[in-house]
Amino acid sequence: xxxxxxxxxTLVQPVGSPLSLECTVEGxxxxxxxxxxxxxxxxxxxxxxxxxxxxxxxxxxxxLSASRPQDRQFILSSKKLLLSDSGFYLCAxxxxxxxxxxxxxxxxxxVL
Amino acid sequence: xxSVTQMEGPVTLSEEAFLTINCTYTATGYPSLFWYxxxxxxxxxxxxxxxxxxxxxxxxGFEATYRKETTSFHLEKGSVQVSDSAVxxxxxxxxxxxxxxxxxxxxxxxxxxP
Numbered sequence: 576x577x578x579x580x581x582x583x584x585t586l587v588q589p590v591g592s593p594l595s596l597e598c599t600v601e602g603x604x605x606x607x608x609x610x611x612x613x614x615x616x617x618x619x620x621x622x623x624x625x626x627x628x629x630x631x632x633x634x635x636x637x638x639l640s641a642s643r644p645q646d647r648q649f650i651l652s653s654k655k656l657l658l659s660d661s662g663f664y665l666c667a668x669x670x671x672x673x674x675x676x677x678x679x680x681x682x683x684x685x686v687l
Numbered sequence: 688x689x690s691v692t693q694m695e696g697p698v699t700l701s702e703e704a705f706l707t708i709n710c711t712y713t714a715t716g717y718p719s720l721f722w723y724x725x726x727x728x729x730x731x732x733x734x735x736x737x738x739x740x741x742x743x744x745x746x747x748g749f750e751a752t753y754r755k756e757t758t759s760f761h762l763e764k765g766s767v768q769v770s771d772s773a774v775x776x777x778x779x780x781x782x783x784x785x786x787x788x789x790x791x792x793x794x795x796x797x798x799x800x801p
Contacts, residue, residue, distance in 0.1 A: 581730075618791070618793050618794065619731075619776070619791045621788055621789075624788075634788075665730050665731065667731075673719075673780050673782065674780075675719075675721065675733060675736060675780075676789060677733065678723075678730040678731040678732070679730050680729060680730045681729065681730040683728075
């Protein structure tokens with residue numbers, strides 16, 4: 576069966592510091608991968624998606640970037656965090672475009 | 688364009704009460720419809736889905752029927768438990784061939800009290 580991992584689970588970082596969040600998927604090959612942010616409240620905002628190694632599409636211009644160095648690894652990064660980057664970051668995967676998305680446990684980021 | 692509308696709540700129910708969370712959508716083509724649940728501090732879990740009109744998705748006592756005529760996918764449960772307290776998201780995928788993104792509703796917070 577497929578599983579999706581995210582780490583760290585919680586992160587507290589000062590403004591201006593770098594960020595690296597990692598997401599890995601097990602039990603499937605060549606998944607579509609997604610990064611979402613859930614700000615205070617409940618809404619989900621799609622940040623990035625990837626349909627293959629090295630391919631990244633950005634949905635919203637901002638202080639973040641994503642990379643996919645391996646088939647089942649998706650990384651969210653920032654060179655300098657802003658207060659507004661605080662939130663709950665969710666990684667998700669799907670077999671292909673238009674199929675059900677399955678979510679990881681999330682990373683809670685607090686920027687102080 | 689594509690959109691999902693759902694009651695935002697919060698909804699507070701007593702244990703064993705009947706639950707309905709309304710969800711309506713607008714979409715071109717033939718979307719797939721989903722309900723996700725998010726327990727406090729956790730990621731989203733797929734609760735149920737339906738991929739064509741008149742399909743009924745069901746899981747853990749929850750049900751939702753894909754109604755194309757009313758463009759609705761209301762979530763129901765006959766008898767809620769305290770453990771059902773969570774945020775529920777209605778979502779749609781517009782079409783596999785259109786490469787449109789998943790559209791999520793704003794979420795409905797449910798609190799079930801003993």
